[in-house]
Amino acid sequence: QRAALNKLKNSPTMTRDGTPITLHVNIEFPEDVTAVKRVGGEGIGLYRTEFLFMNRQQPPDEEEHFEAYSRVVRALKGGSVTIRTLDLGADKPIDSRFYDGSVGANPALGLRAIRLCLKNQKLFKPQLRAILRASALGQVRMMIPMVCSFQELVQVHNLMEEIRDELRNKSIKFNSQMPFGVMVEVPAMAICSDLIASYVDFLSIGTNDLIQYTLAIDRGNDAVNYLYDPLHPAVLRLIKMSIDAAVKVDKPISMCGEMASDSRYVRLLLGLGLRYFSVNPEAFLEVKQIINNSDMKGLSQRTNEILQTSSPTEITERLEAINA
Ligand code: PEP
Numbered sequence: 001q002r003a004a005l006n007k008l009k010n011s012p013t014m015t016r017d018g019t020p021i022t023l024h025v026n027i028e029f030p031e032d033v034t035a036v037k038r039v040g041g042e043g044i045g046l047y048r049t050e051f052l053f054m055n056r057q058q059p060p061d062e063e064e065h066f067e068a069y070s071r072v073v074r075a076l077k078g079g080s081v082t083i084r085t086l087d088l089g090a091d092k093p094i095d096s097r098f099y100d101g102s103v104g105a106n107p108a109l110g111l112r113a114i115r116l117c118l119k120n121q122k123l124f125k126p127q128l129r130a131i132l133r134a135s136a137l138g139q140v141r142m143m144i145p146m147v148c149s150f151q152e153l154v155q156v157h158n159l160m161e162e163i164r165d166e167l168r169n170k171s172i173k174f175n176s177q178m179p180f181g182v183m184v185e186v187p188a189m190a191i192c193s194d195l196i197a198s199y200v201d202f203l204s205i206g207t208n209d210l211i212q213y214t215l216a217i218d219r220g221n222d223a224v225n226y227l228y229d230p231l232h233p234a235v236l237r238l239i240k241m242s243i244d245a246a247v248k249v250d251k252p253i254s255m256c257g258e259m260a261s262d263s264r265y266v267r268l269l270l271g272l273g274l275r276y277f278s279v280n281p282e283a284f285l286e287v288k289q290i291i292n293n294s295d296m297k298g299l300s301q302r303t304n305e306i307l308q309t310s311s312p313t314e315i316t317e318r319l320e321a322i323n324a
């Protein structure tokens with residue numbers, strides 16, 4: 001089994017009937033590039049950056065951000081690196097001395113991720129500067145987590161303009177065309193994906209949060225995790241809506257949430273139109289094997305039938321038939 005998987009390392013990712021699929025890797029630490037290389041990964045679809053805030057007395061400065069990003073970009077040797085801006089708060093708590101504002105009684109619905117960053121530009125700007133500087137070294141894309149309104153995108157856009165001016169004035173190099181994308185992880189974004197898609201360069205579906213917010217269940221609460229269901233028709237419909245909206249305006253859309261790393265859902269996602277998966281290093285070769293052993297023919301019709309099914313048992317049966 002392992003030998004068969006290892007053989008896949010240097011082969012392209014493509015369905016049996018010839019649809020090319022992009023398969024990238026999620027990382028949380030710069031050291032994770034070793035694991036990416038080990039499985040033959042050529043791109044990073046999600047580089048979480050919260051590690052920079054772990055176990056420390058002071059927030060990281062621009063140089064530390066830059067050091068971490070440039071290490072990964074160099075290691076990827078021209079492969080695409082999608083750096084996600086800070087997703088601090090809620091399930092990724094931050095030392096309260098580092099920021100202004102209060103977490104509130106319901107942190108998942110409070111000041112987190114882009115909300116926390118826009119309110120705390122002293123934390124955010126060094127990261128934006130570092131990402132822009134890293135963009136001069138390779139194929140860097142920047143992605144914003146937890147976006148729920150168009151206004152947030154405008155604010156980030158304005159901040160970026162400001163920083164680009166600063167860098168130009170100092171003759172510091174950056175890629176002025178660096179792709180700018182959003183995560184689709186709040187249902188509002190999925191529902192409005194057709195309105196947003198034309199304003200960004202790419203989208204990426206974060207199912208971990210999308211499921212939490214769609215089904216109103218705390219992703220970290222054991223008492224309700226029996227309800228945490230990627231196959232809930234509401235979740236599947238939001239995923240489909242987002243993919244369709246992106247495809248319609250020719251914007252790349254990926255999935256970097258855990259659902260993409262789960263072997264049971266790979267064919268279903270292909271059927272929903274997903275062509276770009278970003279997965280954990282541990283799941284990479286298995287997902288690749290499933291993709292390479294799948295035929296697109298008939299898949300979209302069979303997944304559309306699942307979207308019209310209400311009974312969980314029947315959904316599971318239909319999925320098993322697709323995976324057989
Ligand atoms: C997600 O929400 O699916 C995601 C990829 O982000 P995180 O798990 O870091 O919140």
Ligand code: MG
Pocket residue numbers: 145185206208209
């Ligand atoms: Mg998330």
